[in-house]
Amino acid sequence: MSSKVSSDSWTGPPKWPEDAEIKEYAGGCHCKKFRFKFTHPIFENGGMKVTTCNCSICNQHGLYNIYVPQSRFELTSGSEDEMSKYQLAGKPSTHRFCPNCGSNMIVRWGDLVVVNVRAVDDIDVKGLDFFHLDGRNLF
Template structure:
């Protein structure tokens, strides 16, 4: 795992002409399903972020950033997700109220959806190229 204090590449920094791949995923009980396009991350082309803040560490979250325009729910309504927002923080962790799966993070000031890679179908997380973000000290 690479050591870095900066988050992974955000949508605005994808080089023009970057190949995009289609992904699907959802919660454990499939009440919520989603679809998005993103540069491939299984081969290390796009980095996945591992944050060490208390909630991300406890839940084992791995993040990728997806522009709102590239993300959609295909089952379930986003307003039906349960949310947890740390006191004084802008980011909402959103999860299925039925099975408890952490699916996405949202910051209403940003035009992106932070997807939990562990909720994406058919991804072998042991093969991902992750970068470290020191959220415990920087958030």
């Protein structure tokens, strides 16, 4: 099941349900230069919804996003200093990707790490429910 959110109803990233089952996930780039792990409420098979956004960069890269507090995210291989960075002019977020294989893995946005679900190990995107964000008109 999907839901749509327009720019006039956006109140920020989805809140974690208080009773959510928390799972540890791992992922990284295609060439394995960078690896990460994080904890988050379960989001596959009908769990917490994953955000799709129609802003220019999310749309072009085909990103499926989840929002992780920095305290729950850890880079386990490679360092962010080695990652390529891209920041849209005047925007508060910084996209980070592998300079070798080009995988878009994370976005730093305030005190959150926005993780591209497509970079998470063993996730079947067909089993995800989506929250559609009208980022084109919001950001």
